[in-house]
Amino acid sequence: MTNTDFSLSIEDLTVSFDGFKAVDDLTLYIDKNELHVVIGPNGAGKTTVLDLICGKTKSTSGSIKFLNQELTSLSEHEIVRKGVGRKFQTPSIYENLSVFENLEVSYPEGRGVFGSLVFKRSAKVMAKIHEVAQQIMLEDEIETEAALLSHGQKQWLEIGMLLIQDPQLLMLDEPVAGMSVKEREQTAELLNKISQGRSVLVIEHDMEFVERIAHRVTVLHQGKILASGKMDEVQKDPKVIEVYLGH
Ligand code: ADP
Numbered sequence: 001m002t003n004t005d006f007s008l009s010i011e012d013l014t015v016s017f018d019g020f021k022a023v024d025d026l027t028l029y030i031d032k033n034e035l036h037v038v039i040g041p042n043g044a045g046k047t048t049v050l051d052l053i054c055g056k057t058k059s060t061s062g063s064i065k066f067l068n069q070e071l072t073s074l075s076e077h078e079i080v081r082k083g084v085g086r087k088f089q090t091p092s093i094y095e096n097l098s099v100f101e102n103l104e105v106s107y108p109e110g111r112g113v114f115g116s117l118v119f120k121r122s123a124k125v126m127a128k129i130h131e132v133a134q135q136i137m138l139e140d141e142i143e144t145e146a147a148l149l150s151h152g153q154k155q156w157l158e159i160g161m162l163l164i165q166d167p168q169l170l171m172l173d174e175p176v177a178g179m180s181v182k183e184r185e186q187t188a189e190l191l192n193k194i195s196q197g198r199s200v201l202v203i204e205h206d207m208e209f210v211e212r213i214a215h216r217v218t219v220l221h222q223g224k225i226l227a228s229g230k231m232d233e234v235q236k237d238p239k240v241i242e243v244y245l246g247h
Pocket of ligand 1: 022040044047
């Protein structure tokens with residue numbers, strides 16, 4: 001496999017803030033169908049990597065290619081249109097709208113609350129909304145106002161709002177923070193399913209959950225990669241034990 005076969009190819013990526021390198025010469029490849037988890041202590045640069053991929057932060061140097069297209073020169077909006085979706089830790093759902101309406105306004109052609117008022121529901125859109133609601137385990141709550149959902153269900157709804165846009169790369173920041181044990185289990189299954197056919201990049205601190213979901217893991221430390229590979233290999237790495245897992 002050559003580097004161009006990967007869905008996401010990050011090469012020699014660096015960003016400096018007033019001379020401080022938050023991400024330092026990072027090279028990372030993520031395949032299609034891969035669920036890749038980035039771990040590392042606070043301040044390691046995990047969030048900054050996601051910010052760089054989605055265009056929220058601009059790199060100082062290096063390249064980010066997604067499906068062979070360079071992203072570093074594109075705006076956040078253009079990067080979304082290239083098929084990159086990102087979920088932040090706090091869900092940004094419309095609390096006063098139902099699950100159905102939240103999914104509807106997120107559908108690419110009907111995006112925006114005002115858009116939805118004039119948006120004609122085609123059979124195709126209806127089918128997609130129901131398909132996604134089922135996928136995120138909210139089919140039985142489809143008419144429920146989002147405010148009434150549990151914390152975990154709100155997180156799933158936001159994942160659904162991204163899935164309805166069919167992203168080819170989905171990035172999630174601590175997707176199970178604050179969830180019950182059962183919701184974690186269900187989220188693991190959900191992530192496993194949604195990584196089929198696309199790439200998923202997750203930041204996570206909960207090591208049990210990482211073990212459960214990760215196809216490959218990258219450990220960041222001070223903006224650099226300390227180790228990258230399968231979880232069982234990474235866990236045995238003495239450098240990783242010293243700076244992270246041994247704590
Ligand atoms: P992590 O997500 O691993 O906890 P971050 O990516 O949030 O780490 O931050 C990495 C480092 O970069 C931290 O020291 C943080 O203070 C710094 N940093 C991140 N964004 C900025 C910014 N916009 N300006 C200055 N420093 C920043």
